[in-house]
Amino acid sequence: MGDQHDSPSPPAKDDMIGxxxxxxxxxxxxxxxxxxxxxxRSPHPSHQIDVERHARDFMxxxxxxxxxxxxxxxxxxxxxxxxxxxxxxxxxxxxxxxxDLINKQERLIQGWRKExxxxxxxxxxxxxxx
Numbered sequence: 001m002g003d004q005h006d007s008p009s010p011p012a013k014d015d016m017i018g019x020x021x022x023x024x025x026x027x028x029x030x031x032x033x034x035x036x037x038x039x040x041r042s043p044h045p046s047h048q049i050d051v052e053r054h055a056r057d058f059m060x061x062x063x064x065x066x067x068x069x070x071x072x073x074x075x076x077x078x079x080x081x082x083x084x085x086x087x088x089x090x091x092x093x094x095x096x097x098x099x100d101l102i103n104k105q106e107r108l109i110q111g112w113r114k115e116x117x118x119x120x121x122x123x124x125x126x127x128x129x130x
Contacts, residue, residue: 019065026057 078086 016065016068019061019068022061023058023065026054026061
């Protein structure tokens with residue numbers, strides 16, 4: 001089996017659960033808004049660092065989750081092979097319709113030729129009589 005660096009394997013369900021839990025863990029310390037405001041006004045610089053760290057953790061977890069969902073979206077899209085197969089099927093259908101149309105027109109033309117030939121013979125017969 002060759003390397004599959006071209007198409008990374010889609011993230012597993014466990015990965016998604018992990019991302020959601022990381023998001024939740026990062027979000028929980030930030031939840032009480034009043035507390036956050038108090039920390040913002042707090043003279044202790046360590047409180048400010050905590051808020052920034054939680055925000056950074058949250059953003060990281062959110063980014064992983066976003067990438068996961070983008071991965072899922074790509075999974076739903078048809079492969080190049082499927083797109084080409086669909087295109088080929090459409091082209092084959094179009095060729096079939098046009099072939100049917102050509103055959104129909106050829107039959108019409110043959111009918112007209114026969115009518116013209118019959119008329120020409122009739123005229124020639126009449127001219128021979130005269």
